[in-house]
Amino acid sequence: MGLDVRQIDGAPFGGIVSGLDASRIDDETADALRAASRDHHGVLCFRFDELLTVDELNALTTVFGENEFAPGMITGYGRGPVDGEPGRSVAEQVAELRARGIDPYLMFIGNVDPRTGERRAVNDxxxxxxxxxxxxxxxxxxxxxxxxxxRQVPADGGDTGFCSQVLAARTLPADLRARAQGRGIKHDSTYSSNGIIRPGMVEPATPADAIGEIHPILRRVPGTDQEALFLGRRTNGYIPGLALDESEALLDELWAHATRPDFTYRHHWTVGEVVVWDNRVVMHRRHPVDPDETRFMWRTQTRGEAVVPA
Ligand SMILES: [Fe+2]
Structure with missing residues (x-):
């Protein structure tokens, strides 16, 4: 069965891949998939007839890079100068998780208990x-x-939107570019995308006080000649070197431009699909879900690199 990649109808970017057997991905297929991702601006949608196993999803993830641990899975990982909790190495923590039957790369997202498949209570x-x-x-x-x-999708709602930050950078108005060029944004680690405070974090007094990494606003996309905006999340974003009100004003303008509807594609899910996207090229968001419906996804991710300014 041959691999087939075509453009998503009516979308400004993104490709649909069919004909992939996720249980046997050879080097030639992996090369073709990486090329397809570049050709389709960092978003590929895979159609599968059946649900994938954890090993199959991890193998598909490996096509795009080294598998990265799921958020919060390894204590201290990615947050500070020490890789892992003092006295407990990353390897020890991984071994402990595996002994408990937990895959350290896999994250469960949704209002479903991953063990039973039944609906479970979630935050509003x-x-x-x-x-x-x-x-x-x-x-x-x-x-x-x-x-x-x-794995489980609502009949309606729960779509995922993607927004090209390469298109946003390409069309950035000159005055906005001049104000953003050479500056960075502090990417707050307090809140998750759905506005919940992460374990162990406290709300900062102001965005300037938030804990997080500073990355350049305009970045170079590795492996391509492209420039992209890199804004992270709006909540508690802060531009160091500016007064808080100036930072807020510039961020509001950048976000208004970066999320223009003509830069976006909205994906309606079908059970069994995988969508892979390049966080260096697109941002994403989830649309609302009816509380009476179930939505359950598995997520994996690949290891990135330091963000290089454009
Ligand atoms: Fe996300």
Whole structure:
């Protein structure tokens, strides 16, 4: 069965891949998939007839880079100068997780108990619309690619939007570019995309006080000649070197431009699909879900690199 990649109808970017057997991805196929991702501006949608196994999703993830640990899975990982908790190495923590039957790369997203498949209680914020973001942009080397695998989807709602930050950079008005050029944004690690405070974090007094990594606003996309905006999340974003009100004003203008509807594609999910996207090229967000519906996804991600200014 041959691999087939075509453009998504009516979208400004993105490709649909069919004909992939995720249980046997050879080098030639992996090369073709990486090329397809570049050709389709960092978003590929895979159609599968059946749900993938964890090993198959991890193998598909490996096509795009080295698998990265799921957020919060390894204590201290990615947050500070020490790789892992003092006295407990990353390897020890991984071994302990595996002994408990937990895959350290896999994250469960949704209102379903991963063990039983039954609906479970979630915070009310789960059902609302999540803000545009790049995954884990608050760490020093944010993940390059993220993958979502649809296990259970609502009949309606729960779509995922993607927004090209290469298109946003290409069309950035000159005055906005002049004010952003050479500056960075501090990417707050306090809140998740659905507005929940992460474990161990406290709300900062102001965005300037938030804990997070500073990355350049205009970045170079590795492996391509492209420039992209890199804004992270709007909540608690801060531009060091500016007064807070100036930072807020510039961020508002940048976000208004970066999320223009003509830069976006909205994906409606079908069970079994995988969408892989490049966080260095696109931001994403989730649309609201009906509280009476179930939505359950598996997510993996690949290790990124330090963000290089454009
Ligand atoms: Fe996300």
């Amino acid at each position: 914020k789960f059902f609302g619309e999540w803000e545009w973001h790049s995954d884990m942009s608050y760490i020093s080397a944010p993940p390059a690619y993220s993958l979502l695998h649809a």
